[in-house]
Amino acid sequence: MTRAARALALMLLTLCGLVPAQADQSAVVLLYHRFGEDTLPSTNIRLGQFDEHIAQLKAGGYNFMPLGEIARRLKAKESLPERTVAITVDDAYKSVFLEGWPRLKAAGIPMTLFVSTDPVDAASSQSSSNYMTWDDVRTLKAEGVEIAHHTASHLHMPHAGAEAALADVRRASERFEAELGAVPALFAYPYGEYDSDIKAAIEAEGFEAAFAQFSGPAATWSDSFALPRFPVNERYGDMPRFKLISQALALPVSDIVPASALVEEGRNPPIFGFTVDETVRGLGALACYPSHLGKPADLIRIDRSRIEVRFDQPFPKGRNRINCTMPAGGGRWYWHGQFFLVPGGKLD
Numbered sequence: 001m002t003r004a005a006r007a008l009a010l011m012l013l014t015l016c017g018l019v020p021a022q023a024d025q026s027a028v029v030l031l032y033h034r035f036g037e038d039t040l041p042s043t044n045i046r047l048g049q050f051d052e053h054i055a056q057l058k059a060g061g062y063n064f065m066p067l068g069e070i071a072r073r074l075k076a077k078e079s080l081p082e083r084t085v086a087i088t089v090d091d092a093y094k095s096v097f098l099e100g101w102p103r104l105k106a107a108g109i110p111m112t113l114f115v116s117t118d119p120v121d122a123a124s125s126q127s128s129s130n131y132m133t134w135d136d137v138r139t140l141k142a143e144g145v146e147i148a149h150h151t152a153s154h155l156h157m158p159h160a161g162a163e164a165a166l167a168d169v170r171r172a173s174e175r176f177e178a179e180l181g182a183v184p185a186l187f188a189y190p191y192g193e194y195d196s197d198i199k200a201a202i203e204a205e206g207f208e209a210a211f212a213q214f215s216g217p218a219a220t221w222s223d224s225f226a227l228p229r230f231p232v233n234e235r236y237g238d239m240p241r242f243k244l245i246s247q248a249l250a251l252p253v254s255d256i257v258p259a260s261a262l263v264e265e266g267r268n269p270p271i272f273g274f275t276v277d278e279t280v281r282g283l284g285a286l287a288c289y290p291s292h293l294g295k296p297a298d299l300i301r302i303d304r305s306r307i308e309v310r311f312d313q314p315f316p317k318g319r320n321r322i323n324c325t326m327p328a329g330g331g332r333w334y335w336h337g338q339f340f341l342v343p344g345g346k347l348d
Contacts, residue, residue, distance in 0.1 A: 029230065032087070062083045070218070073220075090188060094136070115184075150187070158262070215230050262341050
């Protein structure tokens with residue numbers, strides 16, 4: 001069944017009173033790292049900013065859902081309540097335990113914590129560390145936090161290669177089994193980096209879904225092993241942007257090229273294009289922003305709904321993104337993000 005047919009079927013069911021009137025095909029997944037660690041602004045959110053985020057989430061008509069349930073529904077092509085949001089946190093810094101989770105817990109908002117096991121092992125054997133201990137992780141799990149997998153050493157997986165990366169993943173899985181009694185079902189790529197080989201290895205390892213770090217809502221048509229998340233930090237944590245991203249709708253797209261996130265030698269910039277679902281109107285307002293340009297790319301519209309994105313300046317080495325956005329009505333925006341990795345970038 002095509003997306004247009006599914007949309008028509010959903011509308012008919014709604015009119016018959018068989019499904020809720022407010023349903024969506026996407027969810028917003030927010031990504032945080034540190035809380036109140038103001039000397040590290042690139043990965044930190046100030047506590048005052050985070051309090052404002054929570055207030056907006058509580059007052060803005062959002063629906064909160066555990067990440068695992070969102071991943072399950074997306075994979076099954078099931079609708080979600082309108083404005084479904086999930087909070088995720090990477091790396092298990094101590095400030096999550098001391099500042100982030102207590103605020104979310106008090107607000108009744110669930111959280112998923114992606115844990116890299118090596119730093120937690122080290123913290124558990126030291127008297128002072130910026131990371132949680134295993135006792136901290138167990139406490140969060142007992143309080144309802146969903147614990148997820150983020151490798152052992154937080155390595156650059158494509159740079160290490162699939163064999164070494166998978167060995168690191170399995171080493172972490174052994175630690176999860178030993179400390180928590182089970183291997184988490186959800187995975188997040190360190191630094192959001194992946195390629196086709198890494199993605200296939202993670203799927204073959206038995207994980208239910210895997211998450212990256214490029215912006216955009218996760219949708220029923222998204223790749224379950226390259227799901228987007230909106231990173232939030234001090235610079236990108238102001239309230240206008242937070243309201244924009246937390247209410248975003250996934251732009252329904254298909255036939256995306258290139259299929260791989262890895263930019264091949266001699267094909268930089270890549271030939272990037274996609275087809276927008278025929279139910280979407282107003283494509284003349286669509287704009288696509290490559291992360292290295294500081295301005296929108298040129299768009300070529302083929303027929304009514306095929307979009308080709310063109311720019312001349314090659315991506316720099318390392319992680320790159322293209323964000324495509326357009327108004328969706330009612331103060332909300334459609335958003336489609338695409339991740340690109342150029343080999344040889346600085347490792348950080």
